[in-house]
Amino acid sequence: MVASKNSFGLAFSFNDSTPERTESGEALQAARQFLLQQASGLNSPGSNEVKQSPVQVPVSMAMMSPQMITPQQMQQILSPPQLQALLQQQQALMLQQLQEYYKKQQEQLHLQLLTQQQQQQQQQQQQQHTAAAAAGWEASGKRGELHQQLGSKQLAFQQQLIQMQQLQQQHILNLQRQGLVPLQPTATMQSLQQAMCPSDLQQLWKEVSGVQSSEEALKQAEGLDLSTNGSNSTSAFPKAASAHIPLHSLVNGQSHTPKRDRARLFEWISSFTKADSGDDHVPLYSKGSQPPSSHHEEHAGSHPLYGHGECKWPGCEALCEDMGQFIKHLNNEHALDDRSTAQCRVQMQVVQQLEIQLAKESERLQAMMAHLHMRPSEPKPFNQPLNLASSGSLLKRDSDAYPEGLPHPPTSAATPITPLRQGPSVISSSSLHTHSHSHSHGVGPIRRRNSDKYCTPIASELAQNCEFYKNADVRPPFTYASLIRHAILESPDRQLTLNEIYNWFTRKFAYFRRNTATWKNAVRHNLSLHKCFVRVENVKGAVWTVDEVEYQKRRPPKMTGSPTLVKNMISGLGFGSLNASYQAALAESSLSLLNSPSLLSPPSAASLNMLHVGHDDVSSTVEQVNSNGSCSPTLSPQQYSHQVHVKEEPTELEEDSRPVSLLAGVTHSLPLPSDERDLEEDLPTEELE
DNA sequence: AGAACCATAAACAAGT
DNA sequence: TACTTGTTTATGGTTC
Numbered sequence: 001m002v003a004s005k006n007s008f009g010l011a012f013s014f015n016d017s018t019p020e021r022t023e024s025g026e027a028l029q030a031a032r033q034f035l036l037q038q039a040s041g042l043n044s045p046g047s048n049e050v051k052q053s054p055v056q057v058p059v060s061m062a063m064m065s066p067q068m069i070t071p072q073q074m075q076q077i078l079s080p081p082q083l084q085a086l087l088q089q090q091q092a093l094m095l096q097q098l099q100e101y102y103k104k105q106q107e108q109l110h111l112q113l114l115t116q117q118q119q120q121q122q123q124q125q126q127q128q129h130t131a132a133a134a135a136g137w138e139a140s141g142k143r144g145e146l147h148q149q150l151g152s153k154q155l156a157f158q159q160q161l162i163q164m165q166q167l168q169q170q171h172i173l174n175l176q177r178q179g180l181v182p183l184q185p186t187a188t189m190q191s192l193q194q195a196m197c198p199s200d201l202q203q204l205w206k207e208v209s210g211v212q213s214s215e216e217a218l219k220q221a222e223g224l225d226l227s228t229n230g231s232n233s234t235s236a237f238p239k240a241a242s243a244h245i246p247l248h249s250l251v252n253g254q255s256h257t258p259k260r261d262r263a264r265l266f267e268w269i270s271s272f273t274k275a276d277s278g279d280d281h282v283p284l285y286s287k288g289s290q291p292p293s294s295h296h297e298e299h300a301g302s303h304p305l306y307g308h309g310e311c312k313w314p315g316c317e318a319l320c321e322d323m324g325q326f327i328k329h330l331n332n333e334h335a336l337d338d339r340s341t342a343q344c345r346v347q348m349q350v351v352q353q354l355e356i357q358l359a360k361e362s363e364r365l366q367a368m369m370a371h372l373h374m375r376p377s378e379p380k381p382f383n384q385p386l387n388l389a390s391s392g393s394l395l396k397r398d399s400d401a402y403p404e405g406l407p408h409p410p411t412s413a414a415t416p417i418t419p420l421r422q423g424p425s426v427i428s429s430s431s432l433h434t435h436s437h438s439h440s441h442g443v444g445p446i447r448r449r450n451s452d453k454y455c456t457p458i459a460s461e462l463a464q465n466c467e468f469y470k471n472a473d474v475r476p477p478f479t480y481a482s483l484i485r486h487a488i489l490e491s492p493d494r495q496l497t498l499n500e501i502y503n504w505f506t507r508k509f510a511y512f513r514r515n516t517a518t519w520k521n522a523v524r525h526n527l528s529l530h531k532c533f534v535r536v537e538n539v540k541g542a543v544w545t546v547d548e549v550e551y552q553k554r555r556p557p558k559m560t561g562s563p564t565l566v567k568n569m570i571s572g573l574g575f576g577s578l579n580a581s582y583q584a585a586l587a588e589s590s591l592s593l594l595n596s597p598s599l600l601s602p603p604s605a606a607s608l609n610m611l612h613v614g615h616d617d618v619s620s621t622v623e624q625v626n627s628n629g630s631c632s633p634t635l636s637p638q639q640y641s642h643q644v645h646v647k648e649e650p651t652e653l654e655e656d657s658r659p660v661s662l663l664a665g666v667t668h669s670l671p672l673p674s675d676e677r678d679l680e681e682d683l684p685t686e687e688l689e
Numbered sequence: 690a691g692a693a694c695c696a697t698a699a700a701c702a703a704g705t
Numbered sequence: 706t707a708c709t710t711g712t713t714t715a716t717g718g719t720t721c
Contacts, residue, residue: 479695498710522696528712535711541705542710554694691721698716705709 305330314343458482466508473510480519480526481554484533488546495536495543498524530554 305311306326311318313334320326334340458478462469469476476483487504488496496504502520505512512519527533527544532551536543 518697524711
């Protein structure tokens with residue numbers, strides 16, 4: 001007997017053979033893959049409903065293989081606004097599928113209950129006849145015995161069912177935590193409630209199952225430990241459902257679980273947990289990577305509980321050759337009894353709980369997006385159609401397609417093939433590179449190549465997204481060495497003290513405002529390790545300079561020219577916990593790689609258009625990012641050709657430069673928060689409205 | 690499998 | 706003494 005507590009605090013227990021595969025990380029990965037599959041598989045056969053989604057994913061994303069992605073890569077390859085765009089698309093997809101899933105479950109419940117109601121009536125009639133014919137004492141005794149056996153089975157089964165439901169729920173929670181599942185209390189919850197009215201279902205259940213309600217089953221059904229997700233929510237949940245059942249009762253009940261049921265349950269659970277371990281299956285659904293709505297049951301004459309030749313009753317999966325056999329199976333194995341009704345109850349509560357959780361996570365997501373300035377550019381719901389890759393307007397879009405004040409969805413190296421919905425890749429400094437935007441996002445050949453020798457991958461990326469990095473806690477897709485070099489070259493004297501480098505990091509990147517010990521150590525480590533960084537003694541101490549020759553001697557990351565790798569990187573998604581270290585290097589190099597005309601036939605990302613072909617931000621100069629953090633064009637560092645000399649006190653001009661809200665546009669300003677929380681508090685809440 | 694690269698952690702020393 | 710700065714080593718992850 002193993003009682004464990006998962007990462008979400010959901011207490012559940014398994015018998016000895018508990019498949020402990022629901023590691024959250026794997027689940028997240030599976031969820032990401034699922035989302036990507038959904039995003040890229042809109043045209044896959046069978047996804048009839050999803051296919052009609054107005055949300056579309058750019059071909060550049062759809063063509064990518066989702067299996068080999070790393071979320072961190074995705075985060076670093078895609079520019080932040082592109083991440084946002086992709087996220088939104090996938091959120092929309094996920095939302096749709098969630099809704100369909102709920103509808104499906106409701107449908108299943110309803111149909112099953114109706115079926116059982118009929119069967120119940122038949123059984124009652126038969127029992128009446130039997131009781132009349134046989135000795136009343138015998139008949140009732142046997143019935144009671146059978147009932148008891150069934151009840152004990154049910155208890156254990158229900159417990160495991162609950163656990164399974166929790167696993168199921170956790171998958172969704174994971175998705176939600178990742179921000180992959182958009183939760184919009186308004187439209188979403190309305191539609192969900194339309195699809196699933198708890199009171200109606202409860203009433204329906206009462207009508208159908210009023211005869212044999214097992215008290216234990218009820219307790220278990222209602223005893224789901226909902227503390228993790230409903231603890232602080234004002235849930236409209238039935239009061240009984242909020243009563244928590246002690247863990248030991250679950251455990252005790254477990255001991256009565258027949259082995260056969262356990263085995264089946266484990267099989268069923270495995271169908272979810274398999275996805276966690278990297279399978280290309282969807283955790284949310286019992287089989288395959290498509291939502292249930294896209295399977296056979298959609299066909300005429302099909303049954304919501306029947307698909308892939310097997311029964312889809314929770315925990316069953318009995319093989320049924322045809323519909324007739326399935327109906328028989330349904331009536332025999334899933335007749336109206338305590339177990340079935342309890343399962344229905346569980347299912348109802350799971351659905352209800354999901355709704356509650358949906359609302360909560362929706363609020364959280366919106367708060368997160370508000371904090372990150374990731375408001376969708378329009379007042380639009382997530383499932384608002386995004387610009388299509390084939391949209392010709394994209395190719396013509398000028399910077400004024402995004403009026404000032406609106407966030408300019410930036411492009412990034414992640415969209416080498418087709419444009420995303422973004423126009424200029426500038427988030428905040430829309431005026432900085434407008435001249436290049438006008439044509440750069442067009443088809444490949446028009447890219448503005450090296451015309452600006454100050455445009456390096458890191459420089460252009462930072463120039464365009466400096467406000468984003470400044471405010472969003474997103475790890476910049478560059479190596480420490482590149483960032484250090486950039487900081488040094490960006491300084492007027494092309495030299496910085498260590499402390500000034502620190503300040504530059506914290507100034508430019510919200511990400512580096514925490515874990516200071518870690519990244520500062522890394523900075524020092526890089527300064528010492530790389531020959532390209534030269535320490536120059538000074539009157540005031542030591543400053544660090546860059547030896548460009550040495551810097552460019554660095555061996556470029558070997559991923560150059562590997563479309564597969566690039567593809568995999570691009571197809572990544574999410575903000576997982578994968579190794580972020582090498583991702584930066586890869587992303588960094590990919591920036592330049594993607595600049596290759598051969599790979600960028602239709603260059604979509606304006607930022608790409610300014611990239612060098614070098615392996616890194618190899619330009620010996622630095623682009624227009626001003627050292628005061630204003631991202632405004634300034635003198636080229638090359639104009640500061642004088643020799644290294646004593647540096648002045650670190651300029652804190654940046655403290656005065658007010659980060660521009662990505663949402664409000666460049667005209668707005670916010671005080672630079674010393675802490676992300678400050679920023680969050682400062683954010684106008686209506687931005688996400 | 691190994692090399693190369695990168696990030697992270699940590700120990701250590703010298704200077705302030 | 707405490708902190709900063711700088712060096713070095715070790716480890717783990719990734720890709721080619």
